Amino acid sequence: MTQPVIREIPLTGPGSGPYSITVGPDGALWLTLAGSGGVARLGLDGEVRTYRDDPPGSRPLIIAGGPDGAHWYTRSGDDRLGRITVDGETSSVALPPGCGPCGLAVGADGALWYAGMNDDTVGRVGVDGEVTSFPLPVEKGFPSMLAAGPDDALWLTLNQANAIARVGLDGSVTVHPLPTEAAGPVGIARGGDGALWFVEIVAGQLGRITPDGRIDEIPLPDRAARPHAIVADPAGGCWFTEWGANRIGHVDPDGHITAHDLPTPASEPHGLTVTPDGAVWAALEIGAVAHLTPPPVSPAPPPPR
Numbered sequence: 001m002t003q004p005v006i007r008e009i010p011l012t013g014p015g016s017g018p019y020s021i022t023v024g025p026d027g028a029l030w031l032t033l034a035g036s037g038g039v040a041r042l043g044l045d046g047e048v049r050t051y052r053d054d055p056p057g058s059r060p061l062i063i064a065g066g067p068d069g070a071h072w073y074t075r076s077g078d079d080r081l082g083r084i085t086v087d088g089e090t091s092s093v094a095l096p097p098g099c100g101p102c103g104l105a106v107g108a109d110g111a112l113w114y115a116g117m118n119d120d121t122v123g124r125v126g127v128d129g130e131v132t133s134f135p136l137p138v139e140k141g142f143p144s145m146l147a148a149g150p151d152d153a154l155w156l157t158l159n160q161a162n163a164i165a166r167v168g169l170d171g172s173v174t175v176h177p178l179p180t181e182a183a184g185p186v187g188i189a190r191g192g193d194g195a196l197w198f199v200e201i202v203a204g205q206l207g208r209i210t211p212d213g214r215i216d217e218i219p220l221p222d223r224a225a226r227p228h229a230i231v232a233d234p235a236g237g238c239w240f241t242e243w244g245a246n247r248i249g250h251v252d253p254d255g256h257i258t259a260h261d262l263p264t265p266a267s268e269p270h271g272l273t274v275t276p277d278g279a280v281w282a283a284l285e286i287g288a289v290a291h292l293t294p295p296p297v298s299p300a301p302p303p304p305r
Contacts, residue, residue, distance in 0.1 A: 005293045006248075008263055008284065011048055012040050018283035020062045020229075020271035022071065026086045029273070030071050031283050032060035039063065039073065039084055042289060053090045054082055062104040062145070062271070064112075068127045072112050074101035081112065081125055093129045096121070103145035103188075108152035109169050115143035115156055122146070122156060122167050134171035138163070145229075147188045147196060151211045155196045157185035164188070164198065164209050176213050180205065183217075187229035187271075192236040193253060199227035199240055206230070206240065206251055218255050225249070225259075229271045239280050239292075241269040248272070248282055248292055262290055 011018055017035025024030050029042040037060065038052035054060065059077030066072040070085045079099050080092040095101055100118030107113045112125045116133065120141050124132045136143060141161030149155045154167040158175070162183055166174045178185065184202030191197045191208070198207045204223030208216045220227065226244030233239055236253040246267055249259040262269060268285035275281065280292040 004260055004280075004295055006260060006263060007291050008267070008288045009042070009046070009291060011042065011284075011288050012036070012050060013287040016040070016050075016287050017285050018270070018287065018289065019060070019285065020073070021273050021281055021283040021289065022063050022065060023273055023275050023281075024065060024071060024086055025069060028086075029275075029281055029289065030063055030084075031271075031289070032063045032073050034059050034061060035285070037077075039071070039082070041088075049088070051084060051088055051090060054078075054092070058082070061102050064104045064106060066112060066127065067106055067110045072104060072125075074104050074114055076100050076102055076117070081114065093125055093131065095123060095125075095131060096133050099123065099133070102143065103156070105146050105148050105154060107148055107154055107169060113146060113148075113154050113167075115146050117142050117144060117159075122154065122165075122171075122173075124171075132171075134167065134173070136165060136167075136173055137175060138165075144186050145188050145198075147190050149190060149196055149211060150194045153211075155188055155190075155209070157188050157198055159184055159186060159201075164196070164207075164215070166211075166213075174213070176209060176215060178207065178217070179215060180217055183207075187227070187240065189230045189232050189238060191232050191238055192234070197230055197232070197238045197251075199230050201226050201228060201243070206238075206257075218251065218257070220249070221257060221259070228269070231272050231274055233274050233280075234278060239272055239274065241272055241282055243269055248280065248290065250294075260292065264288070 099116035
């Protein structure tokens with residue numbers, strides 16, 4: 001089998017802690033810098049720009065493209081959502097004190113939704129800055145990441161409550177416990193098959209939940225790999241980072257798993273994204289990004305005649 005080509009690109013150096021990554025409408029890659037505060041932009045020409053208007057302790061985590069064409073990101077250290085345009089103009093919205101926002105996604109209602117990991121809430125922020133917070137029926141559940149589902153709801157990992165929650169646009173919540181105890185769900189993404197795929201960082205497994213609440217779990221070959229983030233690919237599978245094993249993994253629609261070692265040891269891969277050309281980009285906490293070019297997919301043979 002042809003192996004993917006992986007290269008690493010220096011970004012911002014040690015201490016900046018690139019954590020989450022997304023592709024912008026300008027074709028560039030935008031990353032949060034959890035270690036130093038602020039955002040970095042990696043252009044198509046390889047130029048790196050950093051925007052550090054936020055306080056160093058703001059600890060930005062998850063970045064996502066907003067419905068207004070700007071990028072929004074959670075600032076877990078000072079309870080705000082940051083906003084940056086493709087031209088580098090920055091602003092922010094204050095969230096409830098102590099909420100500790102982590103995951104971020106755009107809902108079917110065109111608003112931004114965040115996970116309040118420190119106060120067991122999920123919040124909604126309109127592009128006009130209006131904030132609404134909804135309590136979750138858990139205590140110290142550590143809401144982590146969330147994704148918009150095919151049913152117009154938000155789907156949320158509850159890391160310490162060992163469950164996946166479905167949150168309606170009206171704030172109604174349904175909690176689905178995981179089959180494996182203390183699995184520690186973190187990253188979650190909508191897959192091409194209409195289900196939500198997630199990773200279990202403690203159990204070393206992938207999970208899949210359908211909109212009707214059916215859950216399947218897939219053990220990784222390396223149960224100590226500590227999978228962290230996950231994103232869907234155009235072919236119906238998902239890519240994920242193995243933070244503890246220094247790898248990028250892939251699961252195909254049939255559940256077959258492959259894993260690919262990163263060139264630099266202990267690079268601590270966190271968030272990842274897939275660009276329109278099918279390439280995979282991952283944020284490395286050592287201060288770099290990884291670029292993985294998958295081998296071409298052979299077309300399916302024509303049906304017999």
